[in-house]
Amino acid sequence: MHFESLRTFPAKVIPVFLGILFIHLIPEIHPGLEFPGSVFRLSAQTQDNKGAQxxxxxxxxxxxxxxxxxxxxxxxxxxxxxxxxxxxxxxxxxxxxxxxxxxxxGYLRKDSIPAVATAVAASPEGIVELAVGVVESSKDFNPTTNAGSWTKIGKNATLFTNEWIRTKEKSALRFAFLKTRISFDVRQNSLLRIISSGAQSLAEYKQDTAENAKAVQVNSGSVQSAVSEKDKGKKYKLFVVTPVAMVGVRGTEFYVDSSVPEKSLIGCYEGELEVGAQGSIVKVPAGFGTTVEKGKKPTTPTPLPDRVEIQ
The missing domain is CATH 3.10.350.10 (LysM domain)
Structure with missing residues (x-):
């Protein structure tokens, strides 16, 4: 249609016609514009690019x-x-x-502050809320050779992934994950660290049900933990790994005792645990516990005699 033909249109129709023509022509001129239905808008491409990885x-x-x-x-x-x-x-x-x-x-940041292409700095995973006696951490400890340097830490110290933590005789520690606030009470003569989800067991950490799931690796000693009330009922928040077993933690109050080499005692006070070893997974309900020994499957859960207060 020639524009000369517009003269034959009623005056009220011309703006409508021009609007339709505009909508059809602009995408060819500027592909960054989108027209969902009868409304056009700048493509979110600009914002997406600004907030890109x-x-x-x-x-x-x-x-x-x-x-x-x-x-x-x-x-x-x-x-x-x-x-x-x-x-x-x-x-x-x-x-x-x-x-x-x-x-x-980028989509939140001031335009005057460009992104800087630098290596991602490691962020702390946890923080020490209480330290009694001698509590130490090491970034280079090798559990196979027992070689490594240790530094004494106290309240408000931050803990990083793969940083080892140990408590000496008559010592104790409480630390909490910064994001989830899940806390752990660590008893005397314990050795542990926070690790990233390496999966390899407990049905591959239940396919990482918890996004970027973290695990607490307890090489020896005892820990006790509780998930805050508001978090209960959610899917897996955390995993505990011992030399002989893996424990999937939901909204739960529980303990893991690996004081005896090649043996773990696991008890559940509230909620439910799943304990995996040797390709077998058992559910441990509140008030029950299970034992796992090296090379063996978890035992059938049995009632806890009394609330265990591990030293």
Missing amino acids: DDVFEYKVKKNDTLSKISKQFLEDPGKWKELLKYNEIPNPSLIREGITLKIP
């Missing part, structure tokens, strides 16, 4: 930093601090502590 600014939280201060410094709209927490999977502002690395995506 390679457009993430990383900021290591410093002493005296607060969420409010960080939001004002880096966010285009400081009022979107909740989105920043969600992006970093941090449920509570109080969990932003010195040493943590925050990822600030």
Whole structure:
């Protein structure tokens, strides 16, 4: 149709016709525009590109930093601090502590702050809430040779993935995961570390039901843990690995005792556990416990005589 033909259209029809023509022609001129139905909008491509994986600014939280201060410094709209927490999977502002690395995506960040292509700094996984006696950590300990350097740690010390922790005689430790706030009480003469989901058992950590599932590897000693009430009923939050077994943890209060070499005692106070060894998985309900020895399957759960207070 020639534009000359527009003269034959009623005056009220011309704007409608031009609008339709505009919608059909613009995608050819600017493919970044989309027209869902009768409404066109700028493609989310701009925002997607701005928030792409390679457009993430990383900021290591410093002493005296607060969420409010960080939001004002880096966010285009400081009022979107909740989105920043969600992006970093941090449920509570109080969990932003010195040493943590925050990822600030492009779609939230000020335009004046470009992403810096640097190696991702390791972020702490846990924090020490209580330390009694001699509690130490090591980043280079080798459990096979027992070689490694140890440093004494105390309250508010941060714990990283693959960092070993040990308690000496008449010593104890309580630490909590920064994101989930799941806490562990570690008894005397214990050796453990936080590890990433390596899967290899307990049905491959139940196919990593918990996203980026973490595990506590207990080489020796005893730990006791409880998931906070608000987290109960959810799917797996954590896994505990001993030399002879793996334990899948839901909303649960439980203990794992590996004080005796090549043997683990596992008890459940509340909720339910799943204990795996030698290709077999048993469910351990509240008030029951199971024993696992090297090379053997978990025993049939039996009632706990009394609440076990491990030393």
